[in-house]
Amino acid sequence: MAxxxxxxxxxxxxxxxxxxxxxxxxxxxxxGDLEAGIVTIFVKHTTASVFIIxxxxxxxxxxxxxxxxxxxxxxxxxHNTRNPGEDNGHxxxxxxxxxxxxxxxxxxxxxxxxxxxxxxxxxxxxxxxxRELIIQIIxx
Amino acid sequence: MAxxxxxxxxxxxxxxxxxxxxxxxxxxxxxGDLEAGIVTIFVKHTTASVFIIxxxxxxxxxxxxxxxxxxxxxxxxxHNTRNPGEDNGHxxxxxxxxxxxxxxxxxxxxxxxxxxxxxxxxxxxxxxxxRELIIQIIxx
Amino acid sequence: MAxxxxxxxxxxxxxxxxxxxxxxxxxxxxxGDLEAGIVTIFVKHTTASVFIIxxxxxxxxxxxxxxxxxxxxxxxxxHNTRNPGEDNGHxxxxxxxxxxxxxxxxxxxxxxxxxxxxxxxxxxxxxxxxRELIIQIIxx
Numbered sequence: 252m253a254x255x256x257x258x259x260x261x262x263x264x265x266x267x268x269x270x271x272x273x274x275x276x277x278x279x280x281x282x283g284d285l286e287a288g289i290v291t292i293f294v295k296h297t298t299a300s301v302f303i304i305x306x307x308x309x310x311x312x313x314x315x316x317x318x319x320x321x322x323x324x325x326x327x328x329x330h331n332t333r334n335p336g337e338d339n340g341h342x343x344x345x346x347x348x349x350x351x352x353x354x355x356x357x358x359x360x361x362x363x364x365x366x367x368x369x370x371x372x373x374x375x376x377x378x379x380x381x382r383e384l385i386i387q388i389i390x391x
Numbered sequence: 392m393a394x395x396x397x398x399x400x401x402x403x404x405x406x407x408x409x410x411x412x413x414x415x416x417x418x419x420x421x422x423g424d425l426e427a428g429i430v431t432i433f434v435k436h437t438t439a440s441v442f443i444i445x446x447x448x449x450x451x452x453x454x455x456x457x458x459x460x461x462x463x464x465x466x467x468x469x470h471n472t473r474n475p476g477e478d479n480g481h482x483x484x485x486x487x488x489x490x491x492x493x494x495x496x497x498x499x500x501x502x503x504x505x506x507x508x509x510x511x512x513x514x515x516x517x518x519x520x521x522r523e524l525i526i527q528i529i530x531x
Numbered sequence: 532m533a534x535x536x537x538x539x540x541x542x543x544x545x546x547x548x549x550x551x552x553x554x555x556x557x558x559x560x561x562x563g564d565l566e567a568g569i570v571t572i573f574v575k576h577t578t579a580s581v582f583i584i585x586x587x588x589x590x591x592x593x594x595x596x597x598x599x600x601x602x603x604x605x606x607x608x609x610h611n612t613r614n615p616g617e618d619n620g621h622x623x624x625x626x627x628x629x630x631x632x633x634x635x636x637x638x639x640x641x642x643x644x645x646x647x648x649x650x651x652x653x654x655x656x657x658x659x660x661x662r663e664l665i666i667q668i669i670x671x
Contacts, residue, residue: 256636351489429669505663
């Protein structure tokens with residue numbers, strides 16, 4: 252058993268920008284020396300999340316629609332009214348719901364993802380930013 | 392430390408059908424040789440999820456009500472309009488929110504679940520399907 | 532590699548009461564003997580959750596607002612109507628959405644949290660209760 256910790260940095264545009272990192276994670280497993288275990292993907296921010304999607308343009312558009320309906324940008328969120336200069340209360344709330352941690356088993360150096368499952372990051376913030384993730388592999 | 396990977400196949404009816412797999416997972420731990428660690432339950436589909444519920448008929452019914460209100464079936468989801476023949480845009484969106492991965496610690500070969508916690512799969516799709524899960528146990 | 536399992540008990544007030552446990556978890560890692568791995572924080576209840584927040588008063592208030600809008604207390608939830616004496620159907624549904632398990636990598640005995648990320652428990656129930664959590668550390 253061993254623990255291997257990798258970092259990944261992605262340039263994100265905010266406003267529900269989605270970036271696919273499945274290939275990157277597959278390569279880490281193929282190039283590593285562990286046969287089976289778990290990969291934990293962890294986003295080091297409160298206004299961005301990681302999740303699984305069938306990554307096609309329709310669902311990317313629907314995802315943005317859902318977040319704008321459910322948790323709209325609004326100057327009256329108390330995060331905005333209590334903290335001068337802040338406009339991203341909705342970004343934080345979306346990040347809390349979608350979450351920052353995803354754990355996926357792997358076997359024979361391959362993710363156990365189903366045919367249509369892809370791992371993506373979504374950025375809920377109101378401006379472009381560099382985003383940092385931890386990809387940690389534990390296994391034998 | 393060791394990694395043991397199991398597969399589970401469940402026949403699901405779609406439309407918020409819920410299936411309880413707590414007993415199945417408890418047996419895997421009792422019949423295994425690991426004393427403490429984590430169980431990761433991973434659903435290999437985008438339109439189904441795993442979560443924890445107090446599994447009684449009222450909450451099963453309320454869960455279906457909430458999803459139908461929050462993310463209703465709708466022919467105008469872009470997943471449906473852009474992909475001829477698709478009618479399950481809402482199923483994908485529900486799956487993204489509820490998630491496909493659940494990690495639970497175990498000690499003395501027993502899940503650390505509280506008294507009322509049960510592990511269930513929910514199927515959000517629009518037709519009956521066979522569903523595949525990975526149940527991976529890591530521990531010592 | 533080793534598994535260390537800790538318990539944490541928190542007195543919670545219900546009604547979206549939030550308690551920060553980041554410092555507690557940091558201390559467990561600093562006082563332990565594992566350098567790198569994962570921490571799994573698991574809530575042993577169905578009407579409380581664990582998640583990551585930028586922990587400032589505005590977002591605590593906004594979080595409560597969102598849950599009250601999205602899944603309001605309502606005597607007509609079937610959990611309440613079918614189970615005499617129950618009034619917390621909304622608490623269960625909120626707990627299902629927010630979840631009871633959170634996995635965070637650590638490196639050099641430090642959580643890999645970003646600058647603004649804090650780990651909190653939220654209690655959705657309708658009365659004050661003692662709440663139990665498992666904090667399990669797996670690593671090398």
